[in-house]
Amino acid sequence: MTVIEIDGLRKSYRATKAVDGVSLKVEEGEIFGIAGPNGAGKTTVVECASGLRRRDGGVLRVLGLDPQSDRRGLLQRIGVQLQEAALPDAIKVGEALRMYASFYDKPADWRKLMDEWGLADKRRAGFATLSGGWKQRLFIALALVGNPEVVFLDELTTGLDPAARRTTWGLIRDMRARGVTVVLVTHFMDEAEALCDRIAIIDRGRVIAEGSPRELIAQGRSASLEEASLEEAYFALTGRELA
Template sequence: MTALEVRNLHKRYGPHVAVDDVSFTVEAGEIFGIIGPNGAGKTTTVESIAGLRTPDSGSISVLGLDPIKDRAEVRERLGVQLQESSFPDAITVAEALELYSSFYRNPADWRELMELLRLTEKRNTRYKALSGGQKQRLSIALALVGNPSVAILDELTTGLDPQARRDTWSLIERVRGTGVTILLVTHFMDEAERLSDRIAVIDGGRVAAVDTPAGLIAQSTAVQQVRFRVSRPLDESVLTELPDVTEVEITDGRWLVTGGGSLLTSVAGALARAQVVAEDLRIDQRNLDDAFVALTGRAAESPEPSESSID
């Protein structure tokens, strides 16, 4: 079942094209990541899905509903954690949860949610006095309090320390277990790689690629490299004649083998046949960062300060 469908979304603010042509489909129960450099159109895309922006052209379907025309129904079933949203300074954690749960037809048990997000001991703390991580957890709890079928989490862990980020990730994995479809917008590659079933890379208002994290990495890494030392002298040709190997470089006894396909298996097999042990073996492990650079031509960078303040 399709939870979310975006087709040829186009949105401009005056002369500035925020989203040129974005299409993707999210299946029910998936965690779908959206990554892209600053100003790529990620925030405008999710704001359009949330019904906060009216697309200039293209169509959006949330559980078969139109975010603008079927506004009321979409709001019942779509939970949102937005960048640049906040709560009154003096409201307590429990009050915010209780208030937000009163907005929905079939809300989740907010006490349970408070427990799940480890906020129970902060229940009577005012919003202003919460740490960054606690505010973020409250914001996630409020996105889930309506028992949504789909939740949008925009820049989930921006501003959190590494421990809080990892905690938040395991939390999202727990939420996934409840069957909620999640649209995760992030500029952290490790976050997208760890959490997403599939990822859309958005660049310049267009979708550069949609694939699983492993698929994206594989796409960008036609070239692999293996480094090692040999236990005893060995003729270069043992490796250069392998079909997967394109280049062998030896400097000060360190071998650097470049190739493609199943390079590591081929090299390991050839070395074993020659009865040579590879020492200090290293494989260049590619990750989503490399895939991202390959797809967009730039490094993933610091948080987007305010993509949505363009209007």
Template structure:
């Protein structure tokens, strides 16, 4: 069953076409990846899906709702960690989780989330003092504090060291294992291959290929997903 349905989506910024006829489906309970070069439209897709951007054309439905017109209702059912996510430097980990929990009608137990994501020992730590890996762990907990059915993650592991990236991958798998549908924007093909059940490769504002990592490798007749990505996006 599709929880996100996007049909013929278009969006321009000051005359520049960011999306041009994007269509895709995300099924319940999967990790769905969106990959592509910088400027391909990846972030615009998730911003339209989260209700932060109104499309110029086409339709977007998330859990059967219009993300822009029904944003209040969707905020209770969709979690997000978008590319520009940040918190005040002085806020403490426990304060952030408690504050976010207060925004939802039926929140998760934020104390239990701290335990689950190994944040209890940093409950009193201020955001500015956290390493990149611990900040991402906190952002994941914040994305889950509303008990969402769908979570949108935009370039979650950019800037992390290899150990922190691998740890974050485990957290993303744990989200899927608890029944949450995950949309993951990434430009790391090793990450996509390790995590994604299916994915869309975007180029020039369009979906140029869609399928499982194995399907995309077979379509491009290459030995790896990274080679398939370059072949399918027409980059050398």
């Protein structure tokens, strides 16, 4: 079943076209990647789809709802973790989860969620004292506290060390195993290749390629490469570097 349908999405900031006619579909139960370089329009797509930013044009449906006209209802059914997410330094892990749970009509048991995501020992720890990996684990728990059907994760592993990145990948897979549809925004091609069922590569506000990692690699493979990674395929498809 299609849970996200985007057709001709447009969003501009003055003279800059951040998103220029993006169309894509996300199916229930998959990890769908939105990949591409910094400034490509990835975050704007997610902000429009999650009701956090008004689009200029195009059709958007998430779980059958319009993120603009049905924003209140949609926010009760999705979870969002944005790239610039932050919490007050002094707030404790348990306090943050309890506060976020209060925003939803039918929240998950935040105490159980804290246990499930390994945060019980950090319950009284202040946000500022957490390492990058623990902060990301908390952000995932916060994104799940409303019992969402769809979760948007934006550049979740940026700034993490390799071990913390791999741990976070496992948490994302666990999320999908719970039946949650995951939209993962990333500019790391190894991450997209490892996690995603399908990927849309966005460049300069447009979808330039879409498919499974294997399909995208096949699209980007050149005659001089017997084997190619998704990153090499990206270079071949766009002709420029990721960052």
